[in-house]
Amino acid sequence: MITFATVSDLMPIIPELILTFVAILVLIVDLVGTQTKYRITAAVLSIFGLCIAIVAEIQLFGENYTGFFNTVVADEYSILFEIIYMITGIITIMISWHYIAENKMNFREYYALILFAIIGMMFMTSSTDLLLIFIGLEIMSISSYILVGMMRQSVKSNEAALKYLMLGAFSTGFLLYGISLLYGATASTKLPEIVSHLQEHGVFNNPLTGFGLALLVIGVGFKVAIVPFHMWTPDVYSGAPTPVTAFMSAAAKAAGFAMLIRIFLTGIPYAERWDNLMWLITVLTMTVGNVMALKQISIKRMLAYSSIAHAGYVMVAVVAGSEAAISGIIFYSLAYALMGVGAFGVLSIQSKGRTLETYDDFTGYASQGPKEQVMAFLMSIFMLSLLGLPLTAGFVGKFQIFYAALDAGWVWLTVIAAMNSVISLFYYLRVIVCMYMKDPLDSAVDGNEQPTFSSVFAISGLLGTAIAVLYLGVFPNRFVELAQLSVKTISF
Amino acid sequence: MIPTQHVLILSAVLFTTGVLGVMLRRNVIVIFMSIELMLNAVNLSFVAFARALDSMTGIIFIFFIIVVAAAEAVVGLSIILSIYRNQKTLNVDEFNWLKW
Numbered sequence: 001m002i003t004f005a006t007v008s009d010l011m012p013i014i015p016e017l018i019l020t021f022v023a024i025l026v027l028i029v030d031l032v033g034t035q036t037k038y039r040i041t042a043a044v045l046s047i048f049g050l051c052i053a054i055v056a057e058i059q060l061f062g063e064n065y066t067g068f069f070n071t072v073v074a075d076e077y078s079i080l081f082e083i084i085y086m087i088t089g090i091i092t093i094m095i096s097w098h099y100i101a102e103n104k105m106n107f108r109e110y111y112a113l114i115l116f117a118i119i120g121m122m123f124m125t126s127s128t129d130l131l132l133i134f135i136g137l138e139i140m141s142i143s144s145y146i147l148v149g150m151m152r153q154s155v156k157s158n159e160a161a162l163k164y165l166m167l168g169a170f171s172t173g174f175l176l177y178g179i180s181l182l183y184g185a186t187a188s189t190k191l192p193e194i195v196s197h198l199q200e201h202g203v204f205n206n207p208l209t210g211f212g213l214a215l216l217v218i219g220v221g222f223k224v225a226i227v228p229f230h231m232w233t234p235d236v237y238s239g240a241p242t243p244v245t246a247f248m249s250a251a252a253k254a255a256g257f258a259m260l261i262r263i264f265l266t267g268i269p270y271a272e273r274w275d276n277l278m279w280l281i282t283v284l285t286m287t288v289g290n291v292m293a294l295k296q297i298s299i300k301r302m303l304a305y306s307s308i309a310h311a312g313y314v315m316v317a318v319v320a321g322s323e324a325a326i327s328g329i330i331f332y333s334l335a336y337a338l339m340g341v342g343a344f345g346v347l348s349i350q351s352k353g354r355t356l357e358t359y360d361d362f363t364g365y366a367s368q369g370p371k372e373q374v375m376a377f378l379m380s381i382f383m384l385s386l387l388g389l390p391l392t393a394g395f396v397g398k399f400q401i402f403y404a405a406l407d408a409g410w411v412w413l414t415v416i417a418a419m420n421s422v423i424s425l426f427y428y429l430r431v432i433v434c435m436y437m438k439d440p441l442d443s444a445v446d447g448n449e450q451p452t453f454s455s456v457f458a459i460s461g462l463l464g465t466a467i468a469v470l471y472l473g474v475f476p477n478r479f480v481e482l483a484q485l486s487v488k489t490i491s492f
Numbered sequence: 493m494i495p496t497q498h499v500l501i502l503s504a505v506l507f508t509t510g511v512l513g514v515m516l517r518r519n520v521i522v523i524f525m526s527i528e529l530m531l532n533a534v535n536l537s538f539v540a541f542a543r544a545l546d547s548m549t550g551i552i553f554i555f556f557i558i559v560v561a562a563a564e565a566v567v568g569l570s571i572i573l574s575i576y577r578n579q580k581t582l583n584v585d586e587f588n589w590l591k592w
Contacts, residue, residue, distance in 0.1 A: 131553055138560045142567055149571050158575040159587045165568050166523060170514055172564075173530035176557060177507055180534050180550075184500075184541035189549055 009067035012074035014060065015053040015082065016122050022049025023115035030108035038454055042108040043097045046115055050086045050093075057083055064489070071129035071190065076486035078126035080330055081258045085121045088251040088337045089114055094461030095345040096243040098454040102350060103241065105150050114247065117143035121255035125262070130179045130189040133259060137175075137223070140255060141168050144248055148240040160239025167222060167232040175219025181212030195267040203269060216263065224256035226315055227284040230308050234292075237304035245300070246344030249307045250337035257314055257329055265321055266490055278319050279413060286312030286420040293427050298358050302427055303343055306386065309424060310336050316410070316417050317401045325404035326490075327483035332397035334479065335385070335472060339394055342382040342465040346375055349458055362431060364440030371451050374459065376435040381466045385473070387428040388421055393472035400480070499540035506533035520572050520582045524565075531561045 010017065026042045026049075057079050065074045092114060100106045120139030127133050145168065149161025183189050185208035186197040204210045221229040237245045289309030296302040314332055317325035347356055351372055356362060366376035385392035398421065405414045451459075472479060506529060513526025535554045542550030576582060 131549075131556060135556055135560070138563070142560075142563055145567050145571065149574065152574050153578070155575075155578050158571070158578055161571045162520065162575055162587065165564070165571055166514070166520075166527070169524075169527045169564050169568070170511075170530070172560075173507070173510065173527060173534065176531065176534040177537070179553075180537045180541065183538070183550060183553070184545070187545045187547055189553065 005068060008065075009072075011063075012060070012065040012067045012072050012126065015056045015086075016119050018053045018056055019049060019115050019119050019122075022046065022052075023112045023119070025049075026108055026112045026115065038097075038101050039106060040097060042111045043093050046093050046111040047090050049115065050090050050118075054083055054086050057086070070192075071132050072123075072127055074126060075489035076482070077330075077490045078122075078258070080482060080486050081125045081254060081333070082122045084254055084334050084337050085118050085125075085251045087334075088247060088254075088341055089118050091338075091341045091345070091461050091465050092243055092247040092251075095246065095341075095348050095458045098452075098458040099241065099243050099348045100150075101454055103151055105152075105241070107150075110147070110150060113143045113147050117147070117247070118251065121251060121258075124255050125258040128191045128262070130182070130191065130194075130263075133262070134172075134175065134179065137259065138172065140252060141172070141223075144168075144244070144252060147244045147247070148236060150244065151241050156239040157241060160236045163232055163239075164236040171219050171222030171229070173219075174215050174222070178212045178215030178217075178219055181208045181215065185209045185212065191263065191266065198268050203274075213264075213268070220256065220260050220263065221281075224253055224260060224311050224314075225308055226281055226311055227288050227308070228281070230285070230288070230311075233308055234301055234304040237307070238298060238301040242300065242344055242348035245304070246341040246348070249303070249344065250340040253307065253311065254333035254337055257311075257318075257333060260318065261326055261329060262490070265318065265326060275319065278315070279410075282312055282315040282319050282413065283416055284312075285309070285315055286417060290420050290423040294423065296427075297360075299362065299431060300344070300347055300357050303340075303347075306424065306427070307336075307340060309420060310340075310386075312420070313398060313401055313417060316405050316413055319413060320401075320405040320408040320410055322404055322408050323484070323487045324407060325401065327480070327487045328397065328400035328404045330483040330486065331400055331476070331480060335393035335397040335469070338465050338469050338472070339382045339385040339392075342378065342462055342469065343386065345458070345462045345465070346379045346382065349375065349455055349462075351375070359430065359434050360441060362434045363438045365435040368440060371455070371459070375462075378459075378462050378466050379435065380432050381469060383428040383431050385469045387425060391470065391473045393469045393476070396473055396476040396480075496540050496544040500537055503533045503537040503540065506530075506536065509533075518583050518585055520575075520584060523584065524568055524572070528561060528565070531557055 022045065026045050029045060030042050060074045061076060061079050093111060100110055117140045120136045120143060123136030124133055124140065127136060145161055145165045148164050149157055151157035179189065182194060185206050186194045188194055198209060203213060218229065225233040237249060286309055289305050289312055293302045293305035293309065296305060314329055317329045365372050385394035388394045388398040402414050402417060510526045510530030510533060514523050517523050517526065535557055538550040538554050
């Protein structure tokens with residue numbers, strides 16, 4: 001007897017329903033009212049909706065609702081990740097309003113697409129069925145393709161969107177082929193059933209399962225940009241509108257890792273050679289990201305490569321694979337979401353009518369006026385946190401991951417990761433040196449500009465982000481405990 | 493009845509053709525067609541498995557893949573259209589604004 005969905009099935013997806021409703025409302029609401037350059041209704045409404053959804057998530061915390069034949073679960077693990085996406089969404093919208101108004105793309109679809117992307121991420125995280133994970137992934141990806149290409153008159157934005165779409169769809173092909181082979185071998189797309197089948201029969205005894213898992217790694221690897229599959233990241237991140245880059249580097253990457261943990265770290269038995277392969281990929285990801293970041297002249301592109309390096313640090317925890325490591329990944333995702341959005345957010349705010357992108361643009365930045373002083377200070381906090389200096393969120397995240405890796409016996413991997421952190425010292429500090437210790441170049445325009453309301457709105461968002469980064473660095477205990485608690489809920 | 497292995501081999505061949513097409517071709521539209529070929533190869537393997545296992549999950553999966561492929565085609569073609577308006581070319585080698 002087939003039972004159809006009932007009202008109780010809707011309980012775990014209440015936040016998703018709220019966001020869907022708000023996103024549709026955002027599409028409608030801007031039709032009424034004046035069409036000015038700085039119209040803000042859609043932005044405020046989206047932030048409001050995200051706040052309500054966060055409250056709903058907090059209400060669901062600890063209740064462990066499941067629905068739709070156990071394919072959607074609202075366990076602590078997914079709730080924590082979903083809150084990370086929504087916080088990132090709120091900050092992104094705060095920094096976006098200024099940027100998209102200045103760049104003539106203040107369409108209401110922009111906000112709706114950000115909300116849809118978040119909904120996709122939420123389904124990716126909270127589902128235990130590969131079918132629903134795939135659909136969530138595609139909702140997220142297709143929304144991001146459009147967001148990346150939103151600056152229609154810009155050649156770079158066009159090209160970034162095209163590259164992202166081509167490689168994204170390409171990787172989806174691999175992901176699907178992997179799912180299809182796994183389905184063929186285990187007769188199910190539900191993760192718990194797949195895992196129990198693999199535990200019974202082993203991974204490498206059947207060529208279908210080994211090959212299927214390898215294809216899944218390729219598909220997921222493209223999404224989180226680990227090294228052999230990272231080629232799109234620098235191009236897409238530097239071509240996309242800056243707030244969109246911030247959003248993708250923080251939320252989309254966290255969603256990718258949430259999916260990766262859900263699929264690969266919840267009980268699939270691996271053989272020795274698998275570990276060695278992942279070890280190599282991790283080392284390559286960290287090293288390539290950091291070394292390529294060294295030689296960039298554009299800060300936006302440098303941050304893109306550094307996000308590859310940060311994916312490498314998270315991969316250290318994936319290789320370790322223990323409970324402590326997974327809770328480290330959750331903390332690191334939140335920390336990186338905050339500092340990544342912050343760093344890209346600073347780049348998205350124009351100074352005296354100029355867009356800031358290269359080191360030259362930032363030369364002597366701190367001495368150019370009161371607004372620039374605040375921005376330079378915020379940028380320094382984000383850079384130090386990305387670097388992993390104590391008292392910042394980045395330090396606590398790195399510490400947890402490295403500690404978990406040492407604990408699981410990966411000494412050399414931890415040593416290489418620490419050495420990579422030292423390499424990153426050079427390019428992060430270079431930004432601070434440029435801003436504070438050099439005189440402005442002649443090309444820097446003098447004169448005062450009145451800070452507009454939109455830029456104050458964006459800067460206050462960044463200020464909140466910086467405070468959160470410092471708060472998580474000084475008082476991390478509460479969130480660390482939450483993360484450790486939530487890991488207990490995902491092991492099948 | 494065609495044996496499952498034969499269908500799977502065909503789907504693997506189609507998938508590989510799609511991958512090679514993405515890597516070797518230079519025209520954006522042809523690359524896009526190759527990606528669609530990859531997705532359809534996956535559909536074929538799902539059909540084969542669903543029949544061999546006598547389960548409906550694979551069939552359901554195919555419906556969603558078709559829907560997603562259609563959505564991706566819509567977005568993809570509009571991005572291709574907007575890049576053609578700006579650049580007047582569809583050769584990927586000439587899209588080189590973003591490098592290093």
